[in-house]
Amino acid sequence: MGKPTEKAVEHKKLIELNEELENYFSNTIIPQLFVDANMILRKFTPAAMSHFQLSEDDLGKHITDVSKNIRFPTIIANIEEVISEKKGLEKEIQTTDKIWYQMNILPYIIKKENRTNGVIITFIDINDRIQILKGYEKLNRSYENIIHSISHDIKGPLSNIEGLVSVLKKARDSEAETSRIHDMLSKAVRNMRKTIDELADIRESDTDFAIEKERVNFENVIEDAKLALKDKIVESEAQIKTEIEVREIDFSRKNIRSIIYNLLSNAIKYKASDRPPEILIKTIESGDKILLSVSDNGLGIAQDKTEKIFDRYTRLVTDVEGTGMGLFIVKRMVEDMGGHVEVESKLGEGATFTIYFKGSNL
Incomplete structure (x- = not known):
């Protein structure tokens, strides 16, 4: 059997990552997105699907193709900043449904490789505040x-x-x-x-x-x-x-x-x-x-x-x-x-x- 290709290794890692996050993402009531280091939307919670009008078809798309649903023009630059600096970012934003959120972008770091493999974006409802x-x-x-x-x-x-x-x-x-x-x-x-x-x-x-x-x-x-x-x-x-x-x-x-x-x-x-x-x-x-x-x-x-x-x-x-x-x-x-x-x-x-x-x- 030949040595697995780099693409196959990467694919296996993504599968493992998906399995690791699947249980958490499917059970939380908080809108969350997982965007990988290539700016691909890999996972979102049911709450995010509802709030941002996402569907299963949006999985695997580049974040620029779905960011129109999030009323925050610099989200791409913010994700890139967090991946590059490995440091979280917090901002208040208003989404297309006119609801205010505190947006937290946290780096997802693979500890063994000390490498940022993407970000998890959490949206906390602060509309009442x-x-x-x-x-x-x-x-x-x-x-x-x-x-x-x-x-x-x-x-x-x-x-x-x-x-x-x-x-x-x-x-x-x-x-x-x-x-x-x-x-x-x-x-x-x-x-x-x-x-x-x-x-x-x-x-x-x-x-x-x-x-x-x-x-x-x-x-x-x-x-x-x-x-x-x-x-x-x-x-x-x-x-x-x-x-x-x-x-x-x-x-x-x-x-x-x-x-x-x-x-x-x-x-x-x-x-x-x-x-x-x-x-x-x-x-x-x-x-x-x-x-x-x-x-x-x-x-x-x-x-x-x-x-x-x-x-x-x-x-x-x-x-x-x-x-x-x-x-x-x-x-x-x-x-x-x-x-x-x-x-x-x-x-x-x-x-x-x-x-x-x-x-x-x-």
Whole structure:
């Protein structure tokens, strides 16, 4: 009998290796792949077959032919690195089924020959952990939004109260006028307290990262915003019209209120010097989106500044009271809920801000 060929020896080794791994691979619930030193897929667990849509036909194929099922473009380079350096590698990846895994690539070393004969790739499901981290990131953004919103949104009611106190000082001789102003002050204080309570409301369910939505009536929220801005509206002689096609939306009440308050406040604040503000607030349904738009005839915005206005602390007009936070807050709240904001404007002619909310799936 002649001496076995090199190919026959290699084949025998592969058979022995397959037998050695067969029992383990067939019984584990963890997605695992065994790729040999020639980058050939030699074995995979039933869990890997399910997760990566592999079949028995994929055995014996080069890993490049099946790596499309694994959403990780550098897997080939990583395998080669582990085989070359005989050192394990660990990375977080997302597969084609949108599930996050911790991927561990370990060298398979034949001890007798001190040779790496391939790698075993293990995928540990960390999807829950990733979702929790994302939830905490969103919760942190919510807290930041609340801090910014409270500091920004209560300025209107405070100005209203300050104005009423000033009028009260001048009306001391009129008991009827004093009583009327007292009632208005009480109402203004209640409104400010309600605003703060709504903005600062972090529910227990928020720690479960379930966005708290409720059925919100646009007209009611618009009236709340107008009441908070009453002094500014009277002082500027602003004319506010509404065209409400979609009356309700499932959304966070405090966020809807802050969005409308900020857009309405800006429409009044950045008025043209030669004409009173004319403001139109509209809601419509467009495809699977609900649109809220606020249009004005104010100063307008230069085309090269329409993106910059949403940056934190950006103020294009410095002789008007403000902090540069309003539009930053609006954009962040909308985007955190899966929507987006657009602005159309001509300098000197006014601007239209349009909020695109998700529709019934919100």
